[in-house]
Amino acid sequence: MTDLFDDLPPVPDDAYTPIAPGAVLLRGFGRGDDADLLRAVETVVTQAPLRHMQTPGGYTMSVAMTSCGSLGWVSDLQGYRYAARDPFSGQSWPAMPDCLLALAQRAAAQAGYAHFEPEACLINQYVPGAKLSLHQDKDEQDLSAPIISLSLGLPAVFLFGTPSRKDRPQRWRLVHGDVVVWGGPSRLAYHGVQPLADGEHVQLGRRRLNLTFRRVRV
Ligand code: MD3
Ligand code: FE
DSSP: OOOTTTTSOOOOOOSOEEEETTEEEETTTTSTTHHHHHHHHHHHHHHSOOBOOBOTTSOBOSSEEEEEESOEEEEETTEEEEESBOTTTSSBOOOOOHHHHHHHHHHHHHTTOTTOOOSEEEEEEEOTTOOEEEEOOOOOSOOSSOEEEEEEESOEEEEEOOSSTTSOOEEEEEOTTOEEEEOGGGTTOOEEEOOOOOOOBTTTBSOEEEEEEEOOOO
């Protein structure tokens, strides 16, 4: 089979790959306990189902989202924000499962961020064709904390620029189990995800899940 990603830069298989100032790729960091992690995600999704939110501009996002933790990320015609309750159920978001929190904290420590205490874990689900346009994450008050991301399921081409929208983004292929820590000068970098290519993942089928762990309040 031809590899659609032959034109992307090769990534060394090291446990620790700096990809930009403040950004560290931990290749395969979440592979070991992926069964536990996936069970935890299923538990969350049962209580707070994945849903396609509206953007403030009136578009429906192709990525389906939900959250766990004391805060969850919400988008609607009113804007983007973090909220203590799931607007669809009126209930608190499900608690962040211990194995998810532990993974995020181990990754943060590995990248030099001790005492990372995320309040929110945003869960994004991509099916073939779903994408995330180039954006900055700036709904969090605490921009000194990193964001930790975990990719599961089908591979995706991740776009990663700089804090200036004009700079052409780098492309990285992220696969099942990859963890990235985005802090320091990379925290306000523009980033996005190209439309998901079709495929079949042994555990997740035709889906990609991305989890991002966030410190919101200062
Ligand atoms: C770089 N998610 O949820 S994760 C998002 O794959 C989001 O679902 C993407 O962008 C996804 O907001 C990308 C990697 C990521 C997340 C946050 C970042 C990279 C980042 C924040 C700052 C810089
Ligand atoms: Fe983002």
